[in-house]
Amino acid sequence: MxxxxxxxxxxxxxxxxxxxxxxxxxxxxxxxxxxxxxxxxxxxxxxxxxxxxxxxxxxxxxxxxxxxxxxxxxxxxxxxxxxxxxxxxxxxxxxxxxxxxxxxxxxxxxxxxxxTGRDYMITSSVGSVLQSGGAVRLNSINFLDLITGNVYGPMGCGCILIFIGCIVFLLIRRKSALLSTAGFLGACLVFSLVFSRTNGSRFVGAVLEFCSGSLMFASVFLITDYSTLPKHKPNKIVYGVFCGIICMVMRHLGAFEEPVCFAVLLANAFTPLLDILTGRVIDFISAPGKGREVKADE
Amino acid sequence: MSDKNKSFLTGSVLNNPVLFQCVGICTAVAGTSALKDAFFISVVLAANLIVCCFIASAFLKKVPRYIRIAVYLVIGLAGICCPVLWFIENRTFIELSLGMKIILPLTAVNSVTAVHCETYAVKHDVRSAVNDALSAALGTSAVLIICGIIREIIGSGSIAGTKLSSFRISGFAMPFGCLILLGFFASFLKLIFRTPSHRKPDTAHAEKQPLETDIGVETEEIPEQVELNIADYDDIDRILSSTDEFLKSLTGGGGDSE
Incomplete structure (x- = not known):
């Protein structure tokens, strides 16, 4: 991919x-x-x-x-x-x-x-525009440029169309990994709709959030890393949601224009804790006496 | 090498407080962003450690533990850290950074002193305790000063305040840079002092690793094969009877009917 x-x-x-x-x-x-x-x-x-x-x-x-x-x-x-x-x-x-x-x-x-290799419609990256405080001139943004990556930004994280294709690929080949992606994107969407960083409509703000920086790239390539994903399926969604919330909070309050990597690292640190907690909950819910009987038989 | 020198070397290198006992890491992380800071921290920490170990071994063996800890704190703070800070500020021309003015008094409560006083000094005679404190102080100071040198060169592009280069990796001046350095020091020492038998390529271990497709599938452990020593039994009949009893116990006594 x-x-x-x-x-x-x-x-x-x-x-x-x-x-x-x-x-x-x-x-x-x-x-x-x-x-x-x-x-x-x-x-x-x-x-x-x-x-x-x-x-x-x-x-x-x-x-x-x-x-x-x-x-x-x-x-x-x-x-x-x-x-x-x-x-x-x-x-x-x-x-x-x-x-x-x-x-x-x-x-x-x-x-x-x-x-600044090509003629872009806006003169700075979308992330920095959003970080500057919401003064976005909507008529200066061409949405076709946004989704094809023809804007300032990381060199491989701009083309949203490619990442949508990758998500479709994950949907076919690795559905379990897509759970974390869905959680991440869902959390980012809700957060950006509720706490918009633009003066325009909330929908435009959400689209700009998704097209800025390496958010979509992280949702496809970083969050779905096998070694750091939680084992249980519900945890994968929780992991994605947690990562998305941290990412958006850092975008609003942090010093960096693109903090998604820090959010992923923080979420990675909590992955073992999630697995342990879920394991205990599953043990507690699914017949605690059963385990004792098995031990007694052994 | 005599036993005394060997124990000294073991205390400072093989049982290094920072690298192997994992104590005093906060001090190392906070106070070694520059060589000057690392030097002052090392001196204060060494003095604190040696004095506290001496007093613990000589006078505090019969004092309750909770009082001993308070005594170490008072000795460190009132007897060493604050006087040193006052001396540097008022009697020398050395300018300490604001961070050092905060961190230097905090070395009175460092874990290196507490661990060595409580685990060694109060259980041994004065000479052994001071020897242990000296070796630990030497090991800790060496690590702190080396960290200070490397972090200042890489993180600030200078050494002892003298500019060397404009290129710098500022991450090494931050706390995480020190933690990474300490990790590499520990692994380097382990690499040096490990036995030759451990230096073979880890091919056998690599073959046993699960493939990426086996994620989440726990491999079954092969049970150890129990050898039956016939010499422990008197005759073959006794072996057969014991085997028969074992089988009966497994089948719950229903083996005969089947």
């Missing part, structure tokens, strides 16, 4: 996007390979998780970013998140979200200064 946002970013930003994508992917794969050698662990060449992490980080960054920023983000994601926690299914946080959060904290200006 990552192919399509990559192609879209190359279409809009050309060789700049190719460089960022390539350097991110290569850094992630090399870090994973050498770290596996250092810790005496067998490296699986067929495991493409490092490549995916690199591409995801690159797609959340602007195309004009200095190349050391994606290198640092990918190194952080692999060397601090993936390898120390055991890699694969043992990683408690989404490595791509952690890598992006790291560079967002350390290099705030280059990460949130978006490129």
């Amino acid at each position: 990552l192919i399509f946002p990559c192609l879209m970013s190359i279409w809009y930003h050309g060789m700049k996007a190719v460089y960022v994508l390539l350097i991110s992917a290569v850094t992630c794969v090399l870090c994973d390979f050498f770290a596996s050698i250092i810790i005496y662990r067998q490296y699986f060449a067929a495991d493409l998780s490092a490549l995916c992490t690199g591409l995801m980080i690159a797609l959340m960054l602007p195309a004009d970013i200095p190349l050391y920023v994606p290198v640092l983000a990918c190194s952080f994601a692999i060397l601090v998140l993936k390898i120390p926690f055991g890699g694969g299914m043992r990683v408690p946080f989404v490595p791509a979200a952690a890598g992006f959060a790291f560079v967002a904290v350390c290099f705030r200006d280059p990460v949130f200064t978006y490129s």
Whole structure:
């Protein structure tokens, strides 16, 4: 699924996007390979998780970013998140979200200064327009540009049409993962309708919220990460809703233009707690005496 | 290496309070964003630790625990931290940051002192207690100063206030940067001191890992095979009879009818 946002970013930003994508992917794969050698662990060449992490980080960054920023983000994601926690299914946080959060904290200006490669309808990113306090000139926004990603923003997170296609793909192939996406998008929708950041209609405000930053990208690629999803189905919805609420609260009150990665990391931290609580509730509801009988038989 | 030196090395490196006992992490995180801050914190913490361990071992063995903790606090605050802060402020030209003025008195309640006084000093003689306090202070100070150096170079692009480079990764000057550094230090020490038998590639472990398609499916553990030692029994009849009894107990006594 990552192919399509990559192609879209190359279409809009050309060789700049190719460089960022390539350097991110290569850094992630090399870090994973050498770290596996250092810790005496067998490296699986067929495991493409490092490549995916690199591409995801690159797609959340602007195309004009200095190349050391994606290198640092990918190194952080692999060397601090993936390898120390055991890699694969043992990683408690989404490595791509952690890598992006790291560079967002350390290099705030280059990460949130978006490129000006094409003639856009509005002169700054939708997220910054929303953050500036609701003075949005609606006649300056072309909705076709919004949903096709022809606006300022992260290089691979603008084209909403692609993400809608990805959601349809998830609906066919991975329905269980889509529960968290549905919870996340539902929470964001309700929050943006209730607490609109624009002076226009609430519907327009909600559309702008969905088209700004990497919210849709996170709903498809970050939240649905296998290793960080809760085990139980109801928990997946709760996880998505929790993540959506945190994201929208941070958008309203936080200092960063795009805080969705921080929201994902915070929600990841609560995932084991959710699983434990749900397990206890299920044990309590489903015949507590039954377990004792089984133990007695044994 | 003599036993005394070996125990000293063990206390400062192998049982490092910050890296392996996980005490004093708050102090390390809060007070090591620059080399100067790390140095002052190390000095105050070492002095506090050695004095408290000495007093605990010499005078507080028969005092109740809840009183001992209060005594450590009073000694640290009134005897060491506040006088040092007053001395630096009024008798030297060193300018402490606002953060250090808050953190320095807080080292009086650091967990390194409490742990070493309560687990070691009150149970041993004065000489051993001071030796343990010295080794722990050395280990803690080394970690704090190394953290201070690395965090200042990477996070601020300077060393002891002298500008080195305009490039900096400001995340390392933040608390999470220190936590990451401490994690890497601990793993590095573990890598050095682990036995050679652990250095083989983890291929066997890798083969046992569940595939991504097996998520949520718990694999059954293979029960250990119990070896039957025939020499423990007198004769074959006794083995057969015990086996028969075992089978009867499993089937609830219905084995004969079947």
